[in-house]
Amino acid sequence: MEDNNSRCSLILFMSLLLLLLLPFASAEIKNLKITADSRAMILFEKFGFTHTGNVLISVTEVTYSSSVSQPDPSRFGFFLLSDEALIRVLLEAEENPNFCVLDSHYIKLLFTFKDLLPQQSFNHSYPVTAPNEYSLYFANCAPESQVTMSVRTEIYNTDNGVKDYLPAGQTQLPMLYFLFSLAYFVFLGLWIHVSYTNKHSVHRIHLLMAGLLLSKALNLICAAEDKHYVKVTGTPHGWDVLFYIFQFLRVVLLFTVIVLIGTGWSFLKPFLQEKEKKVLMIVIPLQVLANLASVVIGETGPFIKDWVTWNQVFLLVDIVCCFAIIFPIVWSIRSLRETSKTDGKAARNLAKLTLFRQFYIVVIGYLYFTRIVVFALRTISAYKYQWVSNAAEETASLAFYLVIFYMFQPVEKNEYFVLDEEEEEAAEAALRDEEFEL
Structure with missing residues (x-):
């Protein structure tokens, strides 16, 4: 578990560095395929939300396995994280040898694979009412496990009922x-x-x-x-x-x-x-x-x-x-x-x-x-x-x-x-x- 914790800390740190180095492209509607991926953290995209933001995630064709034991589906999940909270999560990871980012109080947890059961697919929209810039992550806290899934993301703000797919800082x-x-x-x-x-x-x-x-x-x-x-x-x-x-x-x-x-x-x-x-x-x-x-x-x-x-x-x-x-x-x-x-x-x-x-x-x-x-x-x-x-x-x-x-x-x-x-x-x-x- 300590090895998994160190991997998570390293990936969080690299995420923080890359978030500072390069601005992300606009949050288009994206259809992504993850195949036999063992990464502890996967950064999907970054988006600036107003008080009328939404995150729609559709996950299908989900399979996961581990060479150690049957993975707990609650140890896989999607969440939002702001840059300010990312630093606090890094400190948590350093202090707790059994740390899983899905258990942190500083993240906005969207859902875990436990919510997919029994159909192994999921489609839900989440409102974001606290204006800020958030990054969308997927976390894998199960040791030595691999995940395969198809993911569709749709992130946007609304202005008088009209969707705006550009982040708040790029709409101009x-x-x-x-x-x-x-x-x-x-x-x-x-x-x-x-x-x-x-x-x-x-x-x-x-x-x-x-x-x-x-x-x-x-x-x-x-x-x-x-x-x-x-x-x-x-x-x-x-x-x-x-x-x-x-x-x-x-x-x-x-x-x-x-x-x-x-x-x-x-x-x-x-x-x-x-x-x-x-x-x-x-x-x-x-x-x-x-x-x-x-x-x-x-x-x-x-x-x-x-x-x-x-x-x-x-x-x-x-x-x-x-x-x-x-x-x-x-x-x-x-x-x-x-x-x-x-x-x-x-x-x-x-x-x-x-x-x-x-x-x-x-x-x-x-x-x-x-x-x-x-x-x-x-x-x-x-x-x-x-x-x-x-x-x-x-x-x-x-x-x-x-x-x-x-x-x-x-x-x-x-x-x-x-x-x-x-x-x-x-x-x-x-x-x-x-x-x-x-």
Whole structure:
């Protein structure tokens, strides 16, 4: 029993860690199949409830067995648990060697397998009248036992009798994503206008940047439709497939554009060096893997056995890609610094050096904000205001796009390259000072 208790404590702790690390997808109507599963705890999903919440669970085709003895059906059950209560349950598990989470006073027990007898199936709706964010768990407190069952979950809040399948903190997301998609479509129109007006200054990178804006706008409109249909019906009606397609295109294009701009491709040189090609060859396959992990996380949920592994893959790949795209920018800055010492056009080289330094700062700021600040907002925000972290992330992304596109816009007289004689002399002096400091 102590071994079972330690397993339960470990899984509860891992659940707490994952609840902090990653927000869950919207609580769609889900049909799940559990086969010969021996886990002491299975986390199904997390949902923010209002005072008019409901949990409908249907369990069929239930079988369970143990290699030790005939299991007690009351040792298998479903329950709701808030993040605050989870910490208290962890303390209970540490203090009691015979602890079973189904006996805790801090959980909201829904039902046990004892309620299934004799038909071995169950279908019931439970009202949630205490507003909070709860996680839905299944517990197996029978030693060395395995469970097989089909589970259908339907979690929602009601507003004037109308079901809302999005958590309380995400119900604003359809409108939020729709407004940001409009902003990107307007942005794309302006970019096309600027490019057409200055078509003699358009490089191939500007076409990729236009493709990035289009994929971002389509990704957001699909996200808005996905969330809208989940909110109203509980299922995305295929919009999730389109969302993942444009999400993949958007992320790959974003990292590719950052790498290409960072190397100076199409601005400083018309070709890529071997080491820069290797960065692209690393980043793009990793983004494919990251998007695959994102699909598994979003479409399956934490109930699958490998969900933790896929989360770890997603986080690791994201970190590696973020580091990888920084190197080409650093290489360009170093190359420009060296060229500035020998090239006679000091002001032009200094302007390019300034440009790529600013680009480096903007990229670092964007990565820091979307990976750390947004995570902090998700962690500290009340469950009713989870949409704030989404709004902050999209606002930061839009600001990043605006700054980068302004810096590298296809205009004939770019501010970084239009310099008079006084600026040329000042640039030469600045380069001499920099060389002296180095």
